[in-house]
Amino acid sequence: MLETSPLYAEHPQDVLHHWLRWRAEGPAALVVITAIEGGSVRDQGSLMAVAPDGRRSGYISGGCIDADVALRAREALESNQTVRLRYGAGSPFIDMPLPCGGAIELAIYPDADEAIIRACHDRLAARKPAKLRLPGLAAAPTYFPKLRVRIAGRGADALALARLVQASGYELALQLRDGEDVEEARLAGLHAVMALKSPGDLPAFADDPWTAFVLMFHDTDWDLALLKQALLGDAFYIGSVGSYMTQMRRRERLAADGVSAAAIEHVHGPVGLVPSTRDASMLAVSALAEIIAGYRQALHAPFEETAILLLAAGQSRRFGNGDKLLAPLNGKRVIDHSARALADEPVAARVAVVGPDHADRRAILEAAGWQVLENPEAQSGQASSIRSGLQSIARMDRVKHVIILLADMPYVPDAHLHSLRVTMEDGAPAALSIANGVLCPPSIFAREAFAALLALEGDAGAKSVFKSLSGTRTVELYARDAADIDTVEDLAMVSTS
Numbered sequence: 001m002l003e004t005s006p007l008y009a010e011h012p013q014d015v016l017h018h019w020l021r022w023r024a025e026g027p028a029a030l031v032v033i034t035a036i037e038g039g040s041v042r043d044q045g046s047l048m049a050v051a052p053d054g055r056r057s058g059y060i061s062g063g064c065i066d067a068d069v070a071l072r073a074r075e076a077l078e079s080n081q082t083v084r085l086r087y088g089a090g091s092p093f094i095d096m097p098l099p100c101g102g103a104i105e106l107a108i109y110p111d112a113d114e115a116i117i118r119a120c121h122d123r124l125a126a127r128k129p130a131k132l133r134l135p136g137l138a139a140a141p142t143y144f145p146k147l148r149v150r151i152a153g154r155g156a157d158a159l160a161l162a163r164l165v166q167a168s169g170y171e172l173a174l175q176l177r178d179g180e181d182v183e184e185a186r187l188a189g190l191h192a193v194m195a196l197k198s199p200g201d202l203p204a205f206a207d208d209p210w211t212a213f214v215l216m217f218h219d220t221d222w223d224l225a226l227l228k229q230a231l232l233g234d235a236f237y238i239g240s241v242g243s244y245m246t247q248m249r250r251r252e253r254l255a256a257d258g259v260s261a262a263a264i265e266h267v268h269g270p271v272g273l274v275p276s277t278r279d280a281s282m283l284a285v286s287a288l289a290e291i292i293a294g295y296r297q298a299l300h301a302p303f304e305e306t307a308i309l310l311l312a313a314g315q316s317r318r319f320g321n322g323d324k325l326l327a328p329l330n331g332k333r334v335i336d337h338s339a340r341a342l343a344d345e346p347v348a349a350r351v352a353v354v355g356p357d358h359a360d361r362r363a364i365l366e367a368a369g370w371q372v373l374e375n376p377e378a379q380s381g382q383a384s385s386i387r388s389g390l391q392s393i394a395r396m397d398r399v400k401h402v403i404i405l406l407a408d409m410p411y412v413p414d415a416h417l418h419s420l421r422v423t424m425e426d427g428a429p430a431a432l433s434i435a436n437g438v439l440c441p442p443s444i445f446a447r448e449a450f451a452a453l454l455a456l457e458g459d460a461g462a463k464s465v466f467k468s469l470s471g472t473r474t475v476e477l478y479a480r481d482a483a484d485i486d487t488v489e490d491l492a493m494v495s496t497s
Contacts, residue, residue, distance in 0.1 A: 006057040012143040015122035018057035019049035029073035030109045038102025045141030052077050076110040083108040129422045144212045147295045148175045152226050153216025159270030160280035162190050166256035208231030212291040215240035230380050231263045234299035237252035239271035305400040307349040309389040312407035318486045339368040348399045353385040381459030393451050404443045404462050408485045418445040423473040431473040435482035
């Protein structure tokens with residue numbers, strides 16, 4: 001694809017690409033935004049690469065401090081010392097205030113480990129989420145693959161959108177029917193052009209969660225075949241051009257061909273934020289704006305297709321006479337802490353399982369927004385609670401993963417649940433936490449593992465299914481965060497008040 005302009009490269013993949021290229025010539029500095037306060041042009045984790053001769057790739061502000069940061073990076077290359085800087089409020093650089101009134105903290109690495117940089121770059125290039133694990137970073141930033149737009153169509157509309165996508169630095173997959181359009185695309189310098197032969201012989205293409213598919217045909221046979229193919233993939237956005245009447249006819253044909261109503265609802269149409277645009281260039285801008293909005297939502301709603309299953313049916317047999325989940329812990333009850341899991345994230349479902357004598361637990365969880373199910377067989381062991389909750393979740397077509405949490409583990413942070421979710425982007429069937437070398441909850445399972453979970457018996461938990469699968473992952477969980485509460489002594493050990 002056409003290389004993004006180095007100076008204002010935005011995506012980490014592009015910045016790391018330039019860093020690697022310059023590193024092959026000699027030392028190169030990598031700048032990472034480590035913290036932001038108040039308003040900021042760029043997100044935490046944004047990158048800049050700086051070569052010794054002053055070449056730059058990426059930016060970290062709206063032009064307020066980039067030149068000074070590049071100068072400091074060149075100085076760091078000379079001293080070969082990692083540098084940490086703060087700009088804006090509370091900064092020693094009083095002559096460079098940030099107009100937004102906030103603050104930016106950053107780290108400059110003059111000799112970052114090339115293997116770490118290459119591993120992060122290569123995962124992004126392979127369209128997989130990646131973490132940049134550099135020494136001294138409190139939290140490794142997570143990056144997601146570039147927005148990719150797959151366009152299937154013909155004529156001016158398809159070519160106009162393709163030109164805009166490529167000029168914006170996004171990935172492009174362009175599927176055209178006519179030889180004339182294919183030739184025009186190549187003359188325009190458009191890359192990744194595929195010729196469509198027939199509706200019955202479509203090129204194989206796997207849309208991933210960072211791909212938008214746009215249908216720009218006005219042909220019944222092509223419409224049906226291409227939309228059905230797109231609906232089988234994982235594209236975060238599927239759109240089609242045409243009037244509202246055209247969209248209704250497409251929906252009817254999809255339904256008649258056996259496509260479910262739930263799947264058909266994923267097709268946007270007419271595409272674009274601005275209705276009834278009749279110029280190809282305006283349609284392109286309108287459509288890309290809608291796609292970008294969907295991409296941002298996809299990045300910020302990673303649990304949209306993930307259900308959360310909270311197991312809260314334990315009998316508290318080892319906790320004396322009280323209910324361990326109702327015991328006070330740092331000003332709240334234990335269950336209050338657990339019920340806050342991903343409270344600010346849109347998720348596919350929040351399902352909690354309690355026992356038949358747990359009216360107080362039920363009331364607390366329902367007040368916190370959970371769908372609460374009663375497991376009449378709770379005394380038989382954890383397997384029955386997993387089955388109770390998962391039977392409900394498995395009926396939800398949109399759910400692709402389930403995170404299983406235990407209510408007596410009150411300190412599991414949301415960041416850890418994000419890390420579990422990210423591991424599944426490789427197509428892994430499951431991921432389990434590991435603390436001090438010991439496998440432990442919480443866990444996440446892909447839909448393909450639901451049948452094995454539903455077959456659990458007795459006191460067997462999710463760990464037994466995890467061990468039976470191949471290609472699984474583990475995610476490190478700090479020992480403090482992995483604490484579970486079974487006894488009064490456990491509670492006293494984890495309490496900080």
